[in-house]
Amino acid sequence: MSAIILFMAGIATIAGWWLSQQGLAAKPWLEEGVAADLREDSTSSLPPAKIGLGVFLAVVGSLFALFISAYSMRMNMVDWRTLPVPKLLWFNTGVLVTSSIALQWAYMAARRNDMDSVIIGLLAGGASAVIFLVGQLLAWQQLSVAGYFVASNPANSFFYLITAVHGLHLMGGLVALGRTTAKVWRSTEVTQVRLSVELCAIYWHFLLLVWLVLLGLLTGWTDDFVDICRQLLT
Amino acid sequence: MVDIPFDTVAGIPPAEVGEVELYHPKSWWTRYVFSQDAKVIAIQYSITALSIGMVALVLSWLMRLQLGFPGTFSFIDPNQYLQFITMHGMIMVIYLLTALFLGGFGNYLIPLMVGARDMVFPYVNMLSYWVYLLAVVVLVSTFFVPGGPTGAGWTLYPPQAILSGTPGQDWGIVLMLASLILFIIGFTMGGLNYVVTVLQARTRGMTLMRLPLTVWGIFTATVMALLAFPALFVASVMLLLDRLLGTSFFMPTLVEMGQLTKYGGGSPILFQHLFWFFGHPEVYIVALPAFGIISDLISVHARKNIFGYRMMVWAIVAIGALSFVVWAHHMYVSGMNPYFGFFFATTTLIIAIPTAIKVYNWVLTLWRGDIHLTVPMLFALAFIVTFVNGGLTGLFLGNVVVDVPLSDTMFVVAHFHMVMGIAPIMAVFGGIYHWYPKVTGRMLDEALGRFHFWVSFLGAYAIFFPMHYLGLLGMPRRYHDIGETAFVPASAHDLNAFMSVAALIVGFAQLVFLFNLIWSLFKGKEAGDNPWGAASLEWQTPETPPGHGNWGKELPIVYRWAYDYSVPGASRDFVPQNEPPAGLSAQGAHA
Numbered sequence: 001m002s003a004i005i006l007f008m009a010g011i012a013t014i015a016g017w018w019l020s021q022q023g024l025a026a027k028p029w030l031e032e033g034v035a036a037d038l039r040e041d042s043t044s045s046l047p048p049a050k051i052g053l054g055v056f057l058a059v060v061g062s063l064f065a066l067f068i069s070a071y072s073m074r075m076n077m078v079d080w081r082t083l084p085v086p087k088l089l090w091f092n093t094g095v096l097v098t099s100s101i102a103l104q105w106a107y108m109a110a111r112r113n114d115m116d117s118v119i120i121g122l123l124a125g126g127a128s129a130v131i132f133l134v135g136q137l138l139a140w141q142q143l144s145v146a147g148y149f150v151a152s153n154p155a156n157s158f159f160y161l162i163t164a165v166h167g168l169h170l171m172g173g174l175v176a177l178g179r180t181t182a183k184v185w186r187s188t189e190v191t192q193v194r195l196s197v198e199l200c201a202i203y204w205h206f207l208l209l210v211w212l213v214l215l216g217l218l219t220g221w222t223d224d225f226v227d228i229c230r231q232l233l234t
Numbered sequence: 235m236v237d238i239p240f241d242t243v244a245g246i247p248p249a250e251v252g253e254v255e256l257y258h259p260k261s262w263w264t265r266y267v268f269s270q271d272a273k274v275i276a277i278q279y280s281i282t283a284l285s286i287g288m289v290a291l292v293l294s295w296l297m298r299l300q301l302g303f304p305g306t307f308s309f310i311d312p313n314q315y316l317q318f319i320t321m322h323g324m325i326m327v328i329y330l331l332t333a334l335f336l337g338g339f340g341n342y343l344i345p346l347m348v349g350a351r352d353m354v355f356p357y358v359n360m361l362s363y364w365v366y367l368l369a370v371v372v373l374v375s376t377f378f379v380p381g382g383p384t385g386a387g388w389t390l391y392p393p394q395a396i397l398s399g400t401p402g403q404d405w406g407i408v409l410m411l412a413s414l415i416l417f418i419i420g421f422t423m424g425g426l427n428y429v430v431t432v433l434q435a436r437t438r439g440m441t442l443m444r445l446p447l448t449v450w451g452i453f454t455a456t457v458m459a460l461l462a463f464p465a466l467f468v469a470s471v472m473l474l475l476d477r478l479l480g481t482s483f484f485m486p487t488l489v490e491m492g493q494l495t496k497y498g499g500g501s502p503i504l505f506q507h508l509f510w511f512f513g514h515p516e517v518y519i520v521a522l523p524a525f526g527i528i529s530d531l532i533s534v535h536a537r538k539n540i541f542g543y544r545m546m547v548w549a550i551v552a553i554g555a556l557s558f559v560v561w562a563h564h565m566y567v568s569g570m571n572p573y574f575g576f577f578f579a580t581t582t583l584i585i586a587i588p589t590a591i592k593v594y595n596w597v598l599t600l601w602r603g604d605i606h607l608t609v610p611m612l613f614a615l616a617f618i619v620t621f622v623n624g625g626l627t628g629l630f631l632g633n634v635v636v637d638v639p640l641s642d643t644m645f646v647v648a649h650f651h652m653v654m655g656i657a658p659i660m661a662v663f664g665g666i667y668h669w670y671p672k673v674t675g676r677m678l679d680e681a682l683g684r685f686h687f688w689v690s691f692l693g694a695y696a697i698f699f700p701m702h703y704l705g706l707l708g709m710p711r712r713y714h715d716i717g718e719t720a721f722v723p724a725s726a727h728d729l730n731a732f733m734s735v736a737a738l739i740v741g742f743a744q745l746v747f748l749f750n751l752i753w754s755l756f757k758g759k760e761a762g763d764n765p766w767g768a769a770s771l772e773w774q775t776p777e778t779p780p781g782h783g784n785w786g787k788e789l790p791i792v793y794r795w796a797y798d799y800s801v802p803g804a805s806r807d808f809v810p811q812n813e814p815p816a817g818l819s820a821q822g823a824h825a
Contacts, residue, residue, distance in 0.1 A: 001507055001511065004465075004511065005559075008461065012555055015457075019551065022441075022442045022443075023443060024443065024544070024547065024548070025544070026441065026443040026544075027544065028441075028443045028444050028543060028794070028795035029539060029543065029795060029797070029798075031794075031795075032793060032794045032815050033793055033815050046434075048354040048355070048430050048434040048435070049355075051430050051433055051434055052354070052355060052426050052430045055426055055429050055430060055460065056422075056426055058460070058461065059422055059425075059426075059460050059464060062460075062461045062464045062465075063464040063468065066464055066465050066468040066508065066511070067468055069507075069508075070468060070472065070483070070504060070508060073501065073504050073507070074483065074500070074501060074504060077499050077500070077501060078499065079482075079498060079499030080499075150475075150479050150481060151479050151480040151481045151482070151496075154482055154500070157475065157479075157481040157482070157483060158483075161471070161475065165471075
């Protein structure tokens with residue numbers, strides 16, 4: 001459970017920092033009137049959708065941290081046989097990086113009000129995300145052709161499960177990306193478009209980060225790190 | 235955020251919210267069924283949760299009939315008994331309490347208490363309810379599938395949860411896990427709303443430290459639920475794969491009916507870690523909203539400001555944080571590393587500190603207050619007593635050496651029913667009696683309410699107090715029939731019969747409550763805007779029940795905390811949060 005504990009410690013740090021900004025030492029029973037509270041806006045100036053995405057990413061992060069925890073506990077059992085990671089994953093990783101870059105580019109174009117570039121960026125990002133998903137399916141196929149089935153070993157089970165969960169999150173992102181593209185197409189208000197594109201880009205970067213961590217885990221690069229964490233706990 | 239010029243001398247400019255920002259229902263369907271109004275969604279959540287809760291109540295009757303009069307009711311066989319236990323626990327903890335506190339009370343009270351027009355993402359909020367309803371429908375459907383619902387116990391421990399000896403192995407367990415996964419997805423949608431609304435939609439002047447404690451409780455509980463439910467999600471998905479695809483995440487090598495199963499090498503303890511990483515915060519996900527509601531009830535009905543507001547807030551946050559590092563105290567006998575037990579016993583006992591602070595503060599709020607023994611107040615007092623009771627037995631069970639002999643006895647059942655069964659239900663009832671006038675514009679009947687209270691409260695003690703004693707005798711939980719057992723004296727059987735009769739009576743008292751809810755809707759006394767003389771914002775709406783958009787043309791401005799009761803020199807014994815202090819006027823306010 002070390003991964004999730006680390007993750008929760010991170011969340012607790014952010015929450016603690018945020019709470020420390022909120023005047024939790026105030027004595028509300030002595031403080032009547034509005035002056036002190038209205039001058040500095042007590043709510044943050046960020047748009048609600050962005051805060052909402054942030055909270056959602058915390059939830060998704062917690063989900064993946066739990067999968068990683070389960071993975072690192074299960075891999076200690078005697079029946080674990082690490083499976084060979086298909087070379088295709090490296091290509092897929094490259095495609096996902098491209099996808100993230102394209103969306104970042106679209107976001108920068110949106111800030112310049114360059115709507116044509118925004119469309120290109122969004123389409124390129126969406127297309128490469130689809131290629132990534134197809135690539136993941138091909139990787140599954142390669143593995144099952146080679147005889148690594150879902151239920152034949154826990155390492156395989158985890159590989160299929162974790163890549164599937166990550167892929168599903170990306171597919172959810174593609175729905176949001178589709179809606180954003182439609183919004184740009186219908187050329188709605190610029191600030192609205194800018195926010196939507198930014199949220200997509202943030203979500204993509206997050207999923208890329210998650211993928212890199214998962215890749216490290218699945219290829220065994222992070223084994224040493226996992227060992228260190230385990231030793232810290234025992 | 236609109237930049238509003240501010241000038242203390244001239245007063246505060248009105249904050250008007252353009253009509254365009256609000257969602258407008260266009261037909262009967264979108265107004266009452268597929269509504270995006272948080273108040274309607276709250277009522278939908280509450281009715282669904284209370285309805286499924288009635289199912290769980292009937293299941294508890296059936297269990298008590300079997301325990302009190304073993305052998306009398308031939309239609310309850312051992313398999314069914316296990317199914318009743320499982321469904322009763324699962325429904326009460328997740329589909330009733332979690333949904334009612336967060337989906338019901340949260341949806342209704344958060345926007346009103348923080349001075350918002352609605353939740354920030356109304357569409358997602360609506361979706362949240364419908365996914366929850368789907369989860370409930372899937373859950374109920376397990377009663378009608380071949381093999382019936384799962385009988386794995388509410389903790390669903392593998393390997394037994396998915397082996398053929400357990401009832402509901404075909405369909406029950408699969409649908410149970412699917413229902414949980416749906417519930418978590420639905421809850422996440424709602425939870426995002428509650429958190430972001432508290433963060434972003436507070437009206438002007440409503441600092442975090444002016445929030446009523448109800449909002450603090452629900453807010454913290456929601457944050458915890460958002461972070462803890464993924465653990466149940468992961469556990470459910472992996473158990474589902476073990477069941478459907480034959481993976482071995484949790485399933486060890488085992489022989490079943492003389493046959494070696496296809497499973498091998500998995501770790502049941504891994505499931506327990508994941509389950510309780512959700513399961514323990516879940517206790518506080520249910521308790522924190524109850525803490526908040528009780529704080530507000532006590533303050534209003536004792537006409538006194540809440541004692542130690544700051545400490546109350548800090549304690550809520552501290553409990554929320556600590557509850558994530560105590561989960562393995564449910565696993566002392568699971569075979570995990572014994573050194574963990576020491577660590578988790580320590581953190582468990584540390585939680586007693588912030589919890590005790592809260593209890594002291596409630597008692598000190600009551601001290602020399604002008605206590606009105608209204609029905610909500612009776613329930614609030616019952617909550618405090620019951621929570622202290624359940625908390626004290628928690629100190630027993632939190633210690634490894636005491637827990638080991640008491641594990642899997644009725645003592646544990648008595649403990650968790652006191653602390654997270656009876657106590658939160660008391661808060662639910664208190665909350666309903668308190669806010670029903672705001673929701674419907676009419677008071678619940680006082681006499682029926684008192685009858686409901688005394689029967690429920692005394693009856694609950696008649697059931698669960700003796701249960702501690704049975705547990706100390708060593709009577710095991712989850713047994714259909716203990717038969718002739720040397721260490722259980724005959725008197726214990728009489729006690730069991732007594733408890734069962736009490737359970738039937740308490741159950742019937744809830745029918746009186748349901749009758750009261752429906753009868754008062756039409757025939758109840760007119761409540762007016764603020765029947766209890768409460769200071770918090772939800773009682774200051776221009777209409778009762780609050781109209782669409784909650785507030786009239788302007789959002790309220792908040793000048794003080796929510797607990798100004800019996801202020802010396804004030805004209806009334808309460809000062810509403812949005813009443814301007816003398817000498818300061820809100821420009822453009824209602825003339």
